[in-house]
Amino acid sequence: MSLVRFSGLTVSVMEKGNEKLLLDGISLEISEFSIVSLVGGSGSGKTTAGLALLRLLPVGLTIKRGEITYKDENLLKASSKRIQQIRGKEISMVFQEPLYAFNPVFSIGSQINEVLELHTSYSKEKRKERIWELLDMVGIKDPKRVANNYPHQLSGGMRQRAMIAQAIATNPKLIIADEPTSNLDVTLQAKIMKLFVKLKEELKLSILLISHDLGVVENISDKVVVMYEGKIVEAGDTASVFNEPKAEYTQRLLEVSKFK
Amino acid sequence: MTKEMKHISETQMAFRQFFKKRVAAACVGTLLLLYFCAIFAGFLSPYSYKTEQRQFSYAPPTAIHFFDERKLTKPFVYGMKMDYDEVNKRIYQEDRSVKYPIELFKKGDKYKIFGLITCDYHFFGVDESTRLYILGADSRGRDLLSRLLYGSRISLSIGLIGVTISFTIGLLIGGIAGYYGGAIDNFLMRLCEMFMMVPGFYLLLALRAAFPDNFSSLQVYLAIIVILSFIGWAGLARIIRGMCLSLRERDYVLAARSLGLSDFQIIVQHILPHTLSYSIFAIMLSIPGYILGESALSLIGLGIQDPFASWGNMLSDAMSIVKIRFYPWILWPAFMIFLTVICFNVIGNALRDVLDPMLKGEGEN
Numbered sequence: 001m002s003l004v005r006f007s008g009l010t011v012s013v014m015e016k017g018n019e020k021l022l023l024d025g026i027s028l029e030i031s032e033f034s035i036v037s038l039v040g041g042s043g044s045g046k047t048t049a050g051l052a053l054l055r056l057l058p059v060g061l062t063i064k065r066g067e068i069t070y071k072d073e074n075l076l077k078a079s080s081k082r083i084q085q086i087r088g089k090e091i092s093m094v095f096q097e098p099l100y101a102f103n104p105v106f107s108i109g110s111q112i113n114e115v116l117e118l119h120t121s122y123s124k125e126k127r128k129e130r131i132w133e134l135l136d137m138v139g140i141k142d143p144k145r146v147a148n149n150y151p152h153q154l155s156g157g158m159r160q161r162a163m164i165a166q167a168i169a170t171n172p173k174l175i176i177a178d179e180p181t182s183n184l185d186v187t188l189q190a191k192i193m194k195l196f197v198k199l200k201e202e203l204k205l206s207i208l209l210i211s212h213d214l215g216v217v218e219n220i221s222d223k224v225v226v227m228y229e230g231k232i233v234e235a236g237d238t239a240s241v242f243n244e245p246k247a248e249y250t251q252r253l254l255e256v257s258k259f260k
Numbered sequence: 261m262t263k264e265m266k267h268i269s270e271t272q273m274a275f276r277q278f279f280k281k282r283v284a285a286a287c288v289g290t291l292l293l294l295y296f297c298a299i300f301a302g303f304l305s306p307y308s309y310k311t312e313q314r315q316f317s318y319a320p321p322t323a324i325h326f327f328d329e330r331k332l333t334k335p336f337v338y339g340m341k342m343d344y345d346e347v348n349k350r351i352y353q354e355d356r357s358v359k360y361p362i363e364l365f366k367k368g369d370k371y372k373i374f375g376l377i378t379c380d381y382h383f384f385g386v387d388e389s390t391r392l393y394i395l396g397a398d399s400r401g402r403d404l405l406s407r408l409l410y411g412s413r414i415s416l417s418i419g420l421i422g423v424t425i426s427f428t429i430g431l432l433i434g435g436i437a438g439y440y441g442g443a444i445d446n447f448l449m450r451l452c453e454m455f456m457m458v459p460g461f462y463l464l465l466a467l468r469a470a471f472p473d474n475f476s477s478l479q480v481y482l483a484i485i486v487i488l489s490f491i492g493w494a495g496l497a498r499i500i501r502g503m504c505l506s507l508r509e510r511d512y513v514l515a516a517r518s519l520g521l522s523d524f525q526i527i528v529q530h531i532l533p534h535t536l537s538y539s540i541f542a543i544m545l546s547i548p549g550y551i552l553g554e555s556a557l558s559l560i561g562l563g564i565q566d567p568f569a570s571w572g573n574m575l576s577d578a579m580s581i582v583k584i585r586f587y588p589w590i591l592w593p594a595f596m597i598f599l600t601v602i603c604f605n606v607i608g609n610a611l612r613d614v615l616d617p618m619l620k621g622e623g624e625n
Contacts, residue, residue, distance in 0.1 A: 054517075085520065087518055087519060088518065088520035093515070100510065101514075101515040102515070115519050166519070
């Protein structure tokens with residue numbers, strides 16, 4: 001069953017009087033309990049697509065045409081109150097650099113607590129236990145200590161795990177992971193990817209994985225969508241995209257990832 | 261053996277750096293003492309702020325004696341004699357025939373502790389047949405020390421309450437303007453400029469004129485706070501707005517939005533805390549403005565009215581040069597204002613040095 005569907009999404013920006021299309025008629029479908037990877041180079045529009053899904057596009061970017069539906073609800077027409085309910089509760093986001101995505105003046109625990117306070121009716125005690133449980137779930141060994149730590153006190157890998165813990169805090173249906181591993185070393189990349197697969201199976205959620213590296217997403221995605229300059233150049237099952245790439249851009253990407 | 265380095269937090273470090281500055285630490289001590297005295301003014305002052313004794317108009321400070329016939333005794337005062345000189349000016353002299361020891365926990369005028377419990381014990385006092393004027397008396401023979409203590413309640417509390425109100429408004433308006441930008445920003449900033457454009461003192465007078473002049477003392481007190489807060493927020497709002505313009509572009513603001521926080525929650529919980537180190541010293545540096553504002557209003561008779569005491573309205577007595585010439589002790593309230601303002605300024609500057617690393621090294625004290 002389809003969870004999220006983009007149909008003909010077109011996003012534009014005005015640049016020196018000329019209209020430039022950042023996304024040009026994107027259509028893709030994320031079905032339940034699946035990992036869909038959105039792959040493309042810088043400026044291909046993959047992050048824009050992720051932000052558009054939560055209606056978080058920066059000021060100046062306008063959605064010209066198209067629809068984004070979540071469980072048959074058109075998100076582009078939803079009230080801002082409804083969108084706030086969906087953000088963090090139904091769809092949450094993992095950012096590229098958790099050092100900046102966490103507020104430096106609050107502890108990790110209090111920032112996870114914030115989401116729980118907003119979207120659940122747990123008591124204070126229950127929330128505390130839930131925070132420890134979440135940190136444990138993402139593979140942090142000492143959850144009670146880490147909950148009291150500030151973002152800068154953790155290593156890059158730990159921070160990304162904490163970010164993921166925050167994203168899954170309210171059992172969302174979909175996580176948008178925007179280049180979650182591009183600032184981590186190769187061994188950590190593999191660990192975090194494994195964590196995503198584990199969480200997908202345990203929590204029955206879907207993941208929209210945004211990445212510039214085909215090699216990273218190969219083993220875990222169900223579906224791969226390749227983007228180039230705001231257009232989808234290739235989409236299909238992981239196996240078919242990797243084994244018989246049709247578009248020239250996909251072939252180039254594959255060649256590059258082999259060098260690594 | 262080397263001593264092991266202890267782990268200390270940022271806040272602890274700031275505290276240590278702050279208290280290394282001796283002058284600033286002394287100012288904190290002074291202010292704490294002043295606020296303590298203000299809270300327990302009823303107990304610490306020998307008389308009530310309104311007990312008059314007209315025959316002792318402008319009595320000079322009473323001399324306290326520790327030696328009686330060259331022997332150390334309990335501190336005591338002599339009685340007071342009043343006479344007229346050749347131009348009918350009153351002269352007060354000690355009446356050496358009677359001695360009154362200074363007694364601790366003396367019963368006297370009634371007052372209320374925290375406005376609730378009635379009590380009539382004073383920390384010290386003398387027998388009712390004479391008067392103890394440690395700092396002298398004013399035109400109606402009221403004890404200056406007692407009035408200073410009662411007056412400090414108003415003068416010191418107006419700063420704190422006023423700053424709380426105007427900073428709440430300033431932070432919110434600055435936060436909203438900076439976060440949303442565009443037309444909202446434009447509108448709010450033009451509003452600020454309207455307030456900043458009018459010279460402060462005239463704005464103060466104009467706003468005071470908007471309130472009726474037959475207010476009760478409590479109403480006047482509240483009106484002054486409202487007026488002063490109304491003037492104070494604009495400058496802060498502009499600075500906070502500038503900070504928020506840059507803070508809103510941070511990733512954690514986007515992250516907070518992606519978690520479903522409302523704009524208001526983001527402004528209050530995620531953006532404004534980052535302006536805290538600026539706000540703290542800005543608060544300290546702006547409190548004197550409120551104290552001076554209250555004094556100015558009371559001085560020209562638009563603020564706290566007699567018989568209630570505030571440092572400002574006590575000073576209105578000192579507006580004539582002749583009185584200062586003959587009764588210099590009526591300048592005590594001016595000294596108290598001076599002391600308080602200096603303390604807040606020194607603390608504010610020290611806090612800025614400690615909290616704002618960018619400014620470190622500029623202006624040592």
